[in-house]
Amino acid sequence: MGKKATRQSYGEALVKYGNDENIIVLDADLSKSTKTDSFKKVYPERFINCGIAEADMMCVAAGLATCGKTVFASSFAMFAAGRAYEQIRNSIGYPQLNVKIGATHAGISVGEDGASHQCLEDIALMRTIPGMVILNPADDREAQASVKAAIDHDGPVYMRFGRLAVEDLYDDDYKFELGKGVELRKGDDAAIIATGLMVGEAIKAAERLQAEGINARVINIHTIKPIDKDIIIKAAKETGAIVTAEEHYIMGGLGSAVAEVVCESAPCTVKIIGTDRYGKSGKPAELFVEYGLTAENIANKVKEAMAQK
Numbered sequence: 449m450g451k452k453a454t455r456q457s458y459g460e461a462l463v464k465y466g467n468d469e470n471i472i473v474l475d476a477d478l479s480k481s482t483k484t485d486s487f488k489k490v491y492p493e494r495f496i497n498c499g500i501a502e503a504d505m506m507c508v509a510a511g512l513a514t515c516g517k518t519v520f521a522s523s524f525a526m527f528a529a530g531r532a533y534e535q536i537r538n539s540i541g542y543p544q545l546n547v548k549i550g551a552t553h554a555g556i557s558v559g560e561d562g563a564s565h566q567c568l569e570d571i572a573l574m575r576t577i578p579g580m581v582i583l584n585p586a587d588d589r590e591a592q593a594s595v596k597a598a599i600d601h602d603g604p605v606y607m608r609f610g611r612l613a614v615e616d617l618y619d620d621d622y623k624f625e626l627g628k629g630v631e632l633r634k635g636d637d638a639a640i641i642a643t644g645l646m647v648g649e650a651i652k653a654a655e656r657l658q659a660e661g662i663n664a665r666v667i668n669i670h671t672i673k674p675i676d677k678d679i680i681i682k683a684a685k686e687t688g689a690i691v692t693a694e695e696h697y698i699m700g701g702l703g704s705a706v707a708e709v710v711c712e713s714a715p716c717t718v719k720i721i722g723t724d725r726y727g728k729s730g731k732p733a734e735l736f737v738e739y740g741l742t743a744e745n746i747a748n749k750v751k752e753a754m755a756q757k
Contacts (some may be wrong), residue, residue, distance in 0.1 A: 457591035479680025507534035525554035529570035554697035566727030572700025586647035593624030635663035639683035650731035652743035684714035689753035
């Protein structure tokens with residue numbers, strides 16, 4: 449199995465699909481880190497460095513979109529979703545413009561950069577914008593497929609990419625479908641619903657549980673909005689216990705989205721794994737342990753959820 453950071457996949461996908469002359473890529477002076485420098489090298493005439501001015505970049509993206517362009521606006525998640533939230537809300541979301549936000553370096557896996565750069569609230573912020581599609585891919589192929597899906601979708605899209613290299617989960621036959629969750633393992637004792645980097649940990653947790661005679665279903669939610677309600681309702685009704693896992697605050701993210709569906713349509717026990725505090729500087733592996741973003745913690749939460757059925 450290979451390993452690659454999804455931010456790298458983002459840059460490669462922009463080049464792969466960049467022969468479409470309607471595509472324009474913007475960056476806020478971080479192109480080497482966001483990997484949009486790959487697009488710049490191949491299509492320099494359609495790349496604009498907007499400087500350290502993320503709010504302005506979103507307004508430039510909005511303006512270009514009104515001229516019929518498909519615009520990718522790229523920066524770290526903390527700056528893309530956090531610093532430029534008002535401009536995204538008013539200039540992109542409100543008029544439903546065709547702007548794709550490529551947000552890299554999300555979550556605590558940014559590691560040593562610390563709390564100021566570890567964006568853990570971006571999904572919650574973007575979920576509050578009507579019509580905003582949110583994609584959080586789990587590996588290289590899914591990340592590249594997310595870019596293609598964003599291009600094909602008419603309207604605003606927020607894509608969440610990571611700095612840390614992650615193992616491949618899918619092969620070349622994988623078919624990505626916007627708005628549809630993916631069942632990776634079958635099981636009727638409980639369901640683990642994960643997104644992004646945590647999908648790999650969810651699979652490891654299910655393997656741990658299997659050794660104890662517990663069959664946990666694993667579902668990858670790559671599209672957090674619009675979320676696949678059918679796959680969640682089915683899991684709730686058939687297992688009666690759900691654990692969600694995300695590299696994000698427990699408020700407003702995947703766990704909240706799943707709980708909203710379950711409360712309305714199929715009440716059952718739900719445990720949400722994430723964090724409710726700021727990140728800190730440290731090696732990613734050590735931070736995952738401290739914040740409970742591990743296969744071991746997921747497995748323990750599954751057993752807790754099962755006991756509460």
